[in-house]
Amino acid sequence: MTASRTIPFIVATIFMDAVGFGIIMPVLPQLVMEVGRIDLPDAIEVGAWIGLVMAVATFFGSPLLGNLSDRFGRRRVLLLALAGLAADYILLTVVDTLPWLFIARALSGFFGGSYATAQAAIADVTRPEERARNFGFVGAAFGIGFVAGPVIGGFLGEIGPRTPFVAAAVLAAANMLYGLFIFPETLPAERRRAFDWRRANPLGAWRAMRALAGMESAALVLLLWQIASLVYPMTWSFYCIAQLGWTPGMIGASLAAVGVMIAIGQTFVVGPAVARFGERDAATFGLLVAVAIFVGFAFVRTTWGAFLLLVPTALQAPVQPALMAMMSRRASADTQGEVQGISAMVMGFGQLVAPLLLTGTMAWFTGRSAPVHFPGAAFLVAAFFGLLAAAMLRRLPRAARTEDSEMPAQIPPSVTV
Template identity: 25%
Template sequence: MNRNFWITALIAFINSLSVTILIPIIYLYGKKFGLSDLQTSLLFSMYAIAQFFATPVIGKLSDRFGRKPLLIISLAGTVIANLIAGTATTASLVFLGRFLDGITGGNLSVAQAIISDITGPKDRAQAFGIFGAAMGLGFVLGPVTSLLAQKVSLGTAFLVSAAVALIALILTVVFLPETLPTPVAQTGNIFDLGLENLVKGLTKPGVGILLLINFCTGTTFTMFTYAFQPYFINVLQQSSESLTLLFLGFGTMAVIMQTWGVSVLKTKISVVKIMFLGLFFRSLSFVLMPVIPNISYFVIISILFSIFNSLVQPMISTLLSLNAQPQEQGMVMGLNASYLSISNGIGPVIAGVIVQQSHPITYGYPLYLAGILTFAVLFWAVKARNNYTPEVKSV
């Protein structure tokens, strides 16, 4: 891995840190402004839906004008958006901040395109594994940083997140060179939202089915992420400090699996089988988590979940990259991020409709549903495996 790869991984880590500082407090921050569970789920969805419309355009523009300028714009948007949300005096300003962060939030897809630019096909699985581990390290430190910021106020966590994103922005401007080998010639309207590309992306051989698989797994995963925190606090009667320690465990296991784990597994089984393994244990964990409302039991299942869950996204990204043409890497990664974004918008709303604050046990219902649906996605992915990766055609 060359110098540019490690710079990109560092930027991904810092950006992940900025994002995960907010994960433990968005639900609580919405409650501070008097939002209901359903309204709070819409606060989650606002960011995701904005990303859905923005990321295909950002990916396409990065193919046309370069990775670096689009990454700069995305990170600058995060800085401004979190300043707005962190100093908000009304719920409307919080929604505005989340919307702005989403509409400029294409930094992940651009960073993935950079990884595709600078790594060869044989190194790509390991590269995306390390990239995922860098983001996982952000998941380790983000909640801890958030807990420290919350000692001042919930809004301070947004301000700290903005400061961290500013560091990533400075690193990008100063140290990251342009990695796009050959810009795509400009055609069409640059302000096109890319809705036609969203449909066309589904027709691309090897790419379309992976986009759908990632959309489905993203929907079920965000059902889990929305219900997870209130279940842990209200049903298991745990504190925010305990929640932070659990996030710390999740992040630590993700780093181990996406570095050492991926490098070991890929010498023994194919990328697509690693994805199947991750999906199976993610499904099983979702179903088992709410069976017994006991903290020791929950921690054991969470360890199983954190070991295998971190394998899913890097493997899907790897398969997408291997199936996409070199000149389409930015667009395909943008489409992938966009479909993930709309899934992130749908999942919390489904969970928000199911749960009832007056009956805390209902916070477990989205976990059961997420597990059942993820098993269905796994079955579909296995059945259709010959359609989306050349690697399995000879197996």
């Protein structure tokens, strides 16, 4: 019964979070330019620093929220984070200076660390051999949310850059209320452990990670992939304006197309790929596809070419859920929250360096002093880190015999109710 109520709620939560996130993306460049009273090249640079601040907040928030969920349960922590996101979106509707915009995005990063708690809740009620697929359903929910979110955001953005934040606040509040009445606790009291501040911080999480066999190497692969994949959320809106000359409406349409492909990939590619090839080989294939797409975006100059490159993004879908499942296998029942917090912390660390590597590169090649105007340069950086991730993944030993075990061919009833 717990699984039949938990997985649908987590899927719905990620869906509504994705809608809220997607609503905002098309208007972020305009909001930065409006609040800072700056032009596009300067807004790209400010966007890099905003991304850095969000990453710092996620880096510190993820291990804290993960450990708190191991002590107090998933329900309390997740509902608190959802309420925090609703308050943050409300703040974004009224900010009128860059410092307040930075504060608001820092809150987004901190409460966004609750994604680890959601993943831990799935691990609580799912057998190890099914986790990659169920994590894939979470990814599908994110993709479907992206279908609706950017379209709504692009439309509302034509009204004004603040309007999408009102819609995002309403969605986050509705999500929290839904969980308040529906979401059951997935971590029984007997499986909880005492909260320890020494483990609920980045340094303590790093020590805990190194104590688990194979976790450090798996986390490094996740870090490299995180840096590469962040090229989309951190540069896409700016890239579309600088390289393709798109409007907020067109940016929203492109993000909706991305969402469609993510949903298709997570729903129809992840399960069969992991069942046939195992988590490691499925993730390797997805990484190589992603690298090829990154190179394509670096040089594409036409709208039809950009949309054509979005089609194979469905094939890179196994990367994230497979890596998350490989890390989850290395955790015990009472440390799932901590390990998922570690994975979120690793991704947060990726967000710390990605703005300098990705947005910083784009800002340089679109600035007034750039030797050549090349908005797609950040995608070449992403391709480099994608190749590193694939190389490291091939050296990663298999965690257990179950990693490549056959997975059920049908979606479990818990995710269809």
